[in-house]
Amino acid sequence: MKPRSMLALQLISLILLSSNVMAGKNNKAAVKENAIPKHVSVTDPEYVKYNEMIRSKIMQEWVALPECSSDKTKIALMIDKSGNISQVKFVDKTEHEKCNEMAMNAIYKAAPLPLPPKSLEAEVFEEGFFIEFDRAMKK
Numbered sequence: 596m597k598p599r600s601m602l603a604l605q606l607i608s609l610i611l612l613s614s615n616v617m618a619g620k621n622n623k624a625a626v627k628e629n630a631i632p633k634h635v636s637v638t639d640p641e642y643v644k645y646n647e648m649i650r651s652k653i654m655q656e657w658v659a660l661p662e663c664s665s666d667k668t669k670i671a672l673m674i675d676k677s678g679n680i681s682q683v684k685f686v687d688k689t690e691h692e693k694c695n696e697m698a699m700n701a702i703y704k705a706a707p708l709p710l711p712p713k714s715l716e717a718e719v720f721e722e723g724f725f726i727e728f729d730r731a732m733k734k
Contacts, residue, residue, distance in 0.1 A: 657701035678707030
């Protein structure tokens with residue numbers, strides 16, 4: 596794996612989470628008795644490729660301001676089956692509101708986002724993912 600790809604995996608994580616977590620609800624309430632949780636390794640080749648597509652598209656739209664140099668913003672989001680943003684929520688904000696705003700704007704400007712491969716559809720459409728904005732990603 597290329598060093599840049601590894602950096603991308605470390606800096607922007609498509610970490611799967613339930614839509615209930617995004618809504619701030621108790622995760623156990625939504626689990627079906629016969630549901631089998633899906634897990635995708637961050638080293639899975641399809642995951643790595645999809646991660647890079649998402650990261651690249653959003654980073655093209657992100658304006659990393661100088662005052663954001665040491666801060667990180669983390670946003671949880673879900674997309675629909677057309678790649679449009681269906682839910683979005685700050686997980687971690689910086690103290691600089693403009694940095695937070697620029698991160699959120701990048702997500703909306705990048706939409707529609709690339710659709711996932713079939714093997715990742717359930718996780719992406721039903722679980723969602725995190726996007727982490729770190730100025731080091733723009734280098």
